[in-house]
Amino acid sequence: GENVEQHPSTLSVQEGDSAVIKCTYSDSASNYFPWYKQELGKRPQLIIDIRSNVGEKKDQRIAVTLNKTAKHFSLHITETQPEDSAVYFCAASIGGSYIPTFGRGTSLIVHP
Amino acid sequence: SQTIHQWPATLVQPVGSPLSLECTVEGTSNPNLYWYRQAAGRGLQLLFYSVGIGQISSEVPQNLSASRPQDRQFILSSKKLLLSDSSFYLCAWGQTGQETQYFGPGTRLLVL
Numbered sequence: 443g444e445n446v447e448q449h450p451s452t453l454s455v456q457e458g459d460s461a462v463i464k465c466t467y468s469d470s471a472s473n474y475f476p477w478y479k480q481e482l483g484k485r486p487q488l489i490i491d492i493r494s495n496v497g498e499k500k501d502q503r504i505a506v507t508l509n510k511t512a513k514h515f516s517l518h519i520t521e522t523q524p525e526d527s528a529v530y531f532c533a534a535s536i537g538g539s540y541i542p543t544f545g546r547g548t549s550l551i552v553h554p
Numbered sequence: 555s556q557t558i559h560q561w562p563a564t565l566v567q568p569v570g571s572p573l574s575l576e577c578t579v580e581g582t583s584n585p586n587l588y589w590y591r592q593a594a595g596r597g598l599q600l601l602f603y604s605v606g607i608g609q610i611s612s613e614v615p616q617n618l619s620a621s622r623p624q625d626r627q628f629i630l631s632s633k634k635l636l637l638s639d640s641s642f643y644l645c646a647w648g649q650t651g652q653e654t655q656y657f658g659p660g661t662r663l664l665v666l
Binding site: 474476478485491 | 648653660
């Protein structure tokens with residue numbers, strides 16, 4: 443089955459800095475890669491996703507890049523703000539399975 | 555638009571008691587439905603998923619079970635709760651044929 447590794451487990455940045463979270467996956471058949479943000483005590487919420495036919499996707503301060511050859515994808519947050527503090531989860535889905543494999547999560551702390 | 559509900563929001567139960575958590579989705583038909591568990595500070599563990607009424611797949615053998623009595627209703631049950639069942643239980647849904655999952659608000663279960 444698919445295996446997703448996520449790093450780092452904790453990331454601490456100063457407000458205004460950029461943050462990068464990286465995930466690697468094992469199955470080359472994976473073709474859908476969502477990212478979720480989970481604030482303390484809340485549900486995970488989809489913030490951005492990318493499919494394997496696209497190399498990069500942006501949404502305001504958030505971007506995701508995908509390297510199919512190396513089988514890794516990354517979340518980039520620019521100009522971080524304290525409200526970006528949360529746990530971020532990456533996931534990978536094999537085409538047609540609809541069962542994502544999640545990474546273990548990254549706790550992002552943005553210091554004012 | 556689609557909405558997912560879970561209840562109760564919080565629950566405190568004694569060891570050995572039964573459990574029933576309910577999840578319903580509005581605004582869509584024949585959704586894929588999922589039950590996840592999340593221990594404090596940990597990642598997402600898929601428990602069950604369903605692609606249709608009466609169709610349940612189990613990912614982790616344990617003292618929990620799931621049922622889908624109606625198209626947009628997913629129930630998580632246990633006959634006898636264990637202390638280790640204390641966790642945050644999340645229901646999620648996805649459109650048929652699409653990989654994206656959307657999470658419900660969750661039920662926080664404490665077994666004493």
